[in-house]
Amino acid sequence: MLQALLVSAVLSWIIILLLGVALLALARQVGVLHMRVAPAGALTTSAGPSVGSAAAAIPATTLDGQKTTVGGHLHGVPLRLLMFVSPSCPLCKNLIPMAKSFARDERVQLVFIGDDDAAAQRQMIAEHSLGGYQFINGPEVGQAYEVAKLPYAVLMDEHGTILSKGLVNSREHLESLIIAHEMGIQSVQDYIGKLKAVAN
Numbered sequence: 001m002l003q004a005l006l007v008s009a010v011l012s013w014i015i016i017l018l019l020g021v022a023l024l025a026l027a028r029q030v031g032v033l034h035m036r037v038a039p040a041g042a043l044t045t046s047a048g049p050s051v052g053s054a055a056a057a058i059p060a061t062t063l064d065g066q067k068t069t070v071g072g073h074l075h076g077v078p079l080r081l082l083m084f085v086s087p088s089c090p091l092c093k094n095l096i097p098m099a100k101s102f103a104r105d106e107r108v109q110l111v112f113i114g115d116d117d118a119a120a121q122r123q124m125i126a127e128h129s130l131g132g133y134q135f136i137n138g139p140e141v142g143q144a145y146e147v148a149k150l151p152y153a154v155l156m157d158e159h160g161t162i163l164s165k166g167l168v169n170s171r172e173h174l175e176s177l178i179i180a181h182e183m184g185i186q187s188v189q190d191y192i193g194k195l196k197a198v199a200n
Contacts, residue, residue, distance in 0.1 A: 048146035048165070051180075055160045058144050060113075063121055063137045070111070070141045072160045079108045079163075081177075084142060084152040087120040091169045092151045096128045098171040099153075106178055108155075115139045155181060 049055050057072025070082065083099050085092035096112075103110035112135045114121055121137050124130070145154060145165075154165040155177040163181040168174055 047148065048144070049162055051162050051164055053162055055154075055156060055162055056144070057160065058141055060136045060140055061138055063118060063125070063135045068134065068136065070113070070136065071144075071156070074158050074160070077109045077158050079106070079158075080156045081108045081110050081174075082113055082141070082145075082154040082156070083110060084113050084145075084147045084150055084154075085124075086114055086116050086150050087124040088116065089150045093124070093128070095151050095169060095174075096124075096130070099174060100128075100130075100133075102171060102174045111136065113137075113141050115142050153177060 055071035057069040060068055060070050062068055074080065081099070081103055083096075085096065087093075099110060102108070110133055112130060112133055114135070114137050116137065118137060121135065125135060145152075149167055151168055152166070153168045153174065155163045157163055164177040166173070166177070168177075
């Protein structure tokens with residue numbers, strides 16, 4: 001009986017060692033896969049003003065009734081991020097805290113833009129503490145930028161030049177807008193596509 005217990009213990013240790021080796025091999029494969037996966041970027045669309053073009057100043061009205069313009073020259077604001085959102089968009093609600101954090105970290109002026117029921121917009125503003133941000137509500141800006149899906153973001157410089165744009169649903173996508181601007185490319189996806197074309 002003692003011999004049977006000894007054999008059982010040895011077999012158990014062998015199985016544990018084999019499982020450990022398998023786990024290490026799996027971890028290595030996950031690491032390799034992670035390195036091969038291209039970084040995700042905001043999904044750029046061809047609709048609306050193109051990257052590199054100067055966006056015209058569009059008259060708009062904030063949710064509290066103040067007249068303003070979107071686009072055009074804005075002194076003292078190096079970068080502006082237009083965030084197109086809606087209270088009926090679950091992705092938008094998840095992205096709003098990330099957008100606030102991103103704008104704070106990158107020192108970007110954040111402007112929210114929507115086209116929805118004013119009461120629903122005010123409820124979203126209260127839920128996400130957006131009282132300190134400009135919130136434009138109306139169809140004019142979305143139509144000018146031909147925004148078809150949400151959440152959508154446009155990064156502009158102080159002269160109103162569109163630096164990057166696209167559909168966003170994560171902090172990584174927001175950061176890709178800055179990266180594209182810093183690298184002087186239209187989008188991270190465009191850059192990756194060119195690299196793949198060269199490699200093939």
